[in-house]
Every structure is written in C-alpha cells, then in structure tokens.
Amino acid sequence: MSKTEENIFLAIKILLFVAPFSLLLVCPGNFCPFNLFFPYITGKAIFFRIIIEIALLLMVLLLISNRQFLPKKGEFLFWISIFFLIAIFVINLFSLRPYLSFFGNAERSEGVWALLHFLIWFWLLWIVFKIDPSFKKAIFYSFLIVLYIISFIEIQQGLILQEIRPSSTLGNATYVGFFGNLMLFLCLYFLYQANKQEKFFIFFGIFLALTSIIISQTRGAILGISAGLFIFGLYYFLFSKIRLQTKILVLIFVIIAIFGFYQFLLTDYALKIPGINRVAESLRNPASYMARLIAWQIFLDAWKEKPIFGYGLENSPIAYFKAFDSRIFNYEEVIFDRPHNKYIEILVTNGIAGALVWLIFYLTIFYTIFKNERNNYLRASLLGFFVGYLVQNFTLFDVQASYLPLFFGLALLSPPLLNYKKEKIAEQHIMAIQILVGGLVVIGLIINIYNFYIVRGIVLGLSSQFPSGLNIFADLARRNSQFLPEIALMTNRYLESNITNIKSFEPIQTAFEIYFRAFSLDPYDTRVFNSIQLMLMKILLAKKELGLDYSNEQKLLEEMFANYLREYPKVLDIKFQYIEYLRIIGEEDKAYNYLKSLKEEALRNQRYAFMFLFNLYNFNHKEAYDFYKEIISYNYKPRNQLDYILAMKITNQYDKNLFNNLKNEYLEKFNSEESKNLLKAELGLDNLE
Numbered sequence: 001m002s003k004t005e006e007n008i009f010l011a012i013k014i015l016l017f018v019a020p021f022s023l024l025l026v027c028p029g030n031f032c033p034f035n036l037f038f039p040y041i042t043g044k045a046i047f048f049r050i051i052i053e054i055a056l057l058l059m060v061l062l063l064i065s066n067r068q069f070l071p072k073k074g075e076f077l078f079w080i081s082i083f084f085l086i087a088i089f090v091i092n093l094f095s096l097r098p099y100l101s102f103f104g105n106a107e108r109s110e111g112v113w114a115l116l117h118f119l120i121w122f123w124l125l126w127i128v129f130k131i132d133p134s135f136k137k138a139i140f141y142s143f144l145i146v147l148y149i150i151s152f153i154e155i156q157q158g159l160i161l162q163e164i165r166p167s168s169t170l171g172n173a174t175y176v177g178f179f180g181n182l183m184l185f186l187c188l189y190f191l192y193q194a195n196k197q198e199k200f201f202i203f204f205g206i207f208l209a210l211t212s213i214i215i216s217q218t219r220g221a222i223l224g225i226s227a228g229l230f231i232f233g234l235y236y237f238l239f240s241k242i243r244l245q246t247k248i249l250v251l252i253f254v255i256i257a258i259f260g261f262y263q264f265l266l267t268d269y270a271l272k273i274p275g276i277n278r279v280a281e282s283l284r285n286p287a288s289y290m291a292r293l294i295a296w297q298i299f300l301d302a303w304k305e306k307p308i309f310g311y312g313l314e315n316s317p318i319a320y321f322k323a324f325d326s327r328i329f330n331y332e333e334v335i336f337d338r339p340h341n342k343y344i345e346i347l348v349t350n351g352i353a354g355a356l357v358w359l360i361f362y363l364t365i366f367y368t369i370f371k372n373e374r375n376n377y378l379r380a381s382l383l384g385f386f387v388g389y390l391v392q393n394f395t396l397f398d399v400q401a402s403y404l405p406l407f408f409g410l411a412l413l414s415p416p417l418l419n420y421k422k423e424k425i426a427e428q429h430i431m432a433i434q435i436l437v438g439g440l441v442v443i444g445l446i447i448n449i450y451n452f453y454i455v456r457g458i459v460l461g462l463s464s465q466f467p468s469g470l471n472i473f474a475d476l477a478r479r480n481s482q483f484l485p486e487i488a489l490m491t492n493r494y495l496e497s498n499i500t501n502i503k504s505f506e507p508i509q510t511a512f513e514i515y516f517r518a519f520s521l522d523p524y525d526t527r528v529f530n531s532i533q534l535m536l537m538k539i540l541l542a543k544k545e546l547g548l549d550y551s552n553e554q555k556l557l558e559e560m561f562a563n564y565l566r567e568y569p570k571v572l573d574i575k576f577q578y579i580e581y582l583r584i585i586g587e588e589d590k591a592y593n594y595l596k597s598l599k600e601e602a603l604r605n606q607r608y609a610f611m612f613l614f615n616l617y618n619f620n621h622k623e624a625y626d627f628y629k630e631i632i633s634y635n636y637k638p639r640n641q642l643d644y645i646l647a648m649k650i651t652n653q654y655d656k657n658l659f660n661n662l663k664n665e666y667l668e669k670f671n672s673e674e675s676k677n678l679l680k681a682e683l684g685l686d687n688l689e
Helices: 003-024 042-065 076-094 098-103 112-131 135-160 173-191 196-216 219-239 244-265 276-284 287-303 316-322 326-330 342-372 376-392 400-411 427-463 468-477 484-497 506-521 526-546 551-567 572-584 588-596 606-619 621-633 641-651 656-669 673-683
Strands: none
Touching (some): 003 135, 042 400, 076 098, 076 342, 098 112, 112 400, 135 196, 173 196, 173 219, 173 400, 219 376, 287 326, 287 342, 468 484, 468 506, 484 526, 526 572, 606 621, 606 641, 621 641, 641 656, 641 673, 656 673
C-alpha cells in the first residue's frame, strides 16, 4: 500500500478500536457530557453508528485501490451475512409499522437500521483481519479494557453501594451478564499462545466477567456459560491429542461436576450466593419464571395470526396485546415489550421466513467454525462462545452489548489474505462507487445526527418552563420523526406535570395536534391511545358539566374504542376504560351490562379482580360486597392502599368484623400520618379507633 493507503488503513483501525468503548457511554454520566432521554441506550447507538459509517467510507476508499482485499467466493459467512441483511430488509417490508421496523423507537433505537450497522462492523473487521490478522488481538484488548471498566463499576455498585442487580454502564443487569458471558469465551480464545503478562490480564478478565455475572445475578448468562463451557471442554478433550484414559477421566469428572452442581442448587447454601440464588430459586419455585413462560405463550399465540412474515421488527408489543393473557399478572405485573427469547422474537417479528433466514445464518456460522479454524483449542473456544450466545438468547434478546462482541467473535474466522497481487477497481466504476457509498454514508450521518437532535429536543422540552416546552414538542412533532409516538407521550407527561399552569384551551389543543399526528402515524400504540382517550374523556366530562356540546369528542372516542377493542380484545384495561366512558355519557345500563360480561375474565387475575370490584361498586354496593367475598375465596388480597380503602368501603356496611380486620391490616402496613389521614378522609372517620 502507498503511504496514503496506509494512513487510511490506520484510521480504520483506530475507529474500529474505539467502537467497543461505545458501551461505556452514559448520557448524562461520567463518559458523556450531554443529557439524552434514554441515557443508557441512545448515546451508545449514535456514537457507534457514526464511528462505523466513517470507517465504512474510509474502507471503500481503500478497496478502490486494493480490490484484492475484498472477500473471496469461498468466504461463505461474509456473503451469507449480506444475504441475511437483504432478506431481513425484504421481510420487514410486510411489517405492520415499516418505519418502526427500519429505524426502531427512541427507547432502543433498533430495527433494520441498527442491524445494518452491526453487520457493517462485522464486514469491516472481516476485511481488516484478512489484511492484518494481528489486529485481532488489538480489538480484543479494546473489549478487555471495556470489560474491566464495566466490571469495576458493577462491583462498586453491588458491593459498596449495595445496589440490587446493578447495571454498570449498560442500564440493565441482564446486559452485563450477556456481555460477560461472551467476553469469557473471547478470553479463552486469546489465551492461546499468550505470553505470561498477557495471560495475567486475560485471566483477570475472566475473573471480572464471572464476578460481574454473579453480582448482576443473570440466570441466562449462568446457563449460557455453563452450556458453552461444557461444549468447549467436551469438544477439546474429545478431539485433542490427550490420552484416551485422560479423556475418559475428564468426562467422568465433568458428569459428576454437573450432577454435583445440580444437587448443590437444591440446597439452602445455593440460596445464599448472589446470582446462583436466582437459579436455585427457579428450580424450587416455578412462580419465579412463570410470567416469562406465559409471555412466551402469548407471543406464540400472536405469531399464529401472522405466521409467514410476522408483525415486523420492533412490533412485539402489538403481538403481546393482541394475544394478551391476564393470568400473567398473577406472577408479575409487567408489560413484556419483547418475548425475552430471541427465537420466539424472530418468529413473532419476522415469521417463518425470518426464522429460516436466521437458521441459515446460524448454520453457516457453525460450518465456518469447522471450515476456517483448524486448531482444536481455538475451534473449541469458538464453539463454546457461539453455544453460550445461543443458550443465553433463550432468555433474552440481542442488544449492542451482545452484538458487538458476537460479530467480533465471528470476524475472528476471517481467513488471512494469500497470494497477494495488487488489483484496482476498474476506472470507469470508481466515480460511481465513490458517489454511491459517499452519498449513503452522508445520509446515514444525517439520520443519526437528526435522531440525536430529536432526542435532545425531547429532553429540552421536558426541562423547559411552561409553555416553552410545549412549543418545543410542537416543533418536534412537525418534523415527522420516527420518534413521533415518544414525542406525543412526553408531551402528555409535560402537560400533566404543568396542569396547574393551563389557563386556556390553547395548550390542550396544541397537545391534541401532537397526539393525533402520532396516532395517524402509529394507530397501534396503546400508550398514544391512552394519552388521547384520557384527555378526550376529561374534556367531554368538563363540557357535559358546563352544558356544552361534546358530540365531536364523543364521536372520536366511539371510533377509537371500537378500533382498539377490535385490535386488542383481550386487554381488560381498555374495556374498563370503555365502561368509564359509557358512564360519563350517561349509558349506565349499557356500562353495567358490559361490566358484568367481564366477571369471569376479571377473576383470572388479582389486579383485574380489584378493577372489576371498583367498577361494580359504582353501580351496586351489595353486588360489590358479594363479589368481594368471591375474591376472598380466590385468595386475592388488597395490594395497595387504594385496594384496602375500596375493600373497607364495601365491607363497612355489611361485615364489621371483616371491615375491622382490613382496617388493622391497613394500619399495620401503612402507618404513616399521611396514610392514616387518607383513610379517615376516604371513609369519613373522625378517628381510627
């Protein structure tokens, strides 16, 4: 290469070396001087993508004069990865919300756009490692430094600050575990032929990876490492040159160790070890993972409605609400916006077509490990690495902290360049390639900077005085960003926090315009629906009390409820909202009859049973009392202050003993003066004796 080409190649290396440090960015935080709405996610994504886009442009400039660096026909993993991206792109053309499938939302900033950048990272590493195989170790040390920093922060948060399941710079303890899982096997890989000094740092990295996994209490990472180490050990000892007797002894030891570890998990001692205790608890108490199993079933039921192409990337919440099963709230009152299972997520979002594409990609990885890596130890470590990744994904989904080390690990399979003979791209193609790639990179940079601008605008809007923040949100909404639903939700939050400052209808009208812009872009988002219908119901109620015409609000609400009750027939929250709407417009009988039709469905879950009880109390006190006795037979108990107060209101008239028992329980659980005053005010009591 010429001096200029060498400088370009060096710049590419520097950019690739810096890319893993994106995992340390927290905005705001020690590593990020500016504030972002999602501090643990958005800054990482934008920084990484800009770095990769610049590196891509430089790589194209290098390849124009060095065509021989391009992968050869036999490098199947590289070419299959391109097919993989194209196939995922085509499949997501059938998405329910294509814009979201391509660019993701403000929370995770994922979709096809994110996958494209992770694959560019892989392609760049693949080519660089072909040219300079020694650079593999440099990228590894970049990851190792990141592992050190993440682990030290994790240890400080867990052992010194006493945080439960700390998340370091990644924002989620599970991500720390996933990263530690993959890094452990990369450390094993680079132990081969490392000198004494290098081995010290690598072994310390393994120690930190294991420590951070234990402190983060990530069950999936523990299972992933266990499976990966088993495959690593099994393959290495079976196919190494170690004596047969030694192999047999080692296999016997491994089997005994696995059996012994299982038995240990059943003891009380296992419950005292962080991380291990969650695995042990899962074996003893199925309730600890039942919510996830029910969520998986919900997503699989939803997949059956769109089996071929699925709902599209980032559309898992639609699938979840379409097939919702309220029994999940008996174990955990949480909304699963993803299945927390990579394979079910693939089926739900991209259907059978997407599952076949992923399967081809995964099988090509296994094939390439056996084809390109001849050393038994290195092959065993890569097999353990990939199996550990696959097993962890049974309980999680991919994020930046997993994709970066994953594609680095796959790029290690890049074969070195042989039979070097300098070739140049044909002159007539150079200008076209430069314009095409240069234009695409510029577009990518604009998109990422624009996303940063939108997210920063949301932050500024939330922190601004009223009504300046509302004007910022209105300006952001006019720009047709893919983050429009998030803009609408933050507008609603801003309006609610400044409700006392609203002196006219104009701010409400401005907010409505934002809501409906978001609703027209995304008619499936239940969060936007809630923002609109709650505001409409407040306006309708106010107009009704003032004797004003509310027919427009009524018409809009009728249309919205009809649409959402049709789209999400299993979500009781929408049905209870509809009952409240019917009561407001005076349709008492219709609301009462509709409520009674929900009784059996409501009894499937404690949360909905109390919501049903609240609504029934508004219609008939005696029926509410009878239903409360039925709730007791299900062993459903009040969960919070409002549940207790409702139960006391109902039982006060019909069962004094039950009333007194509830009052004593309330005073025992909520014994602050504020809680006591709330109880006296709600029940009309002068004292609590």
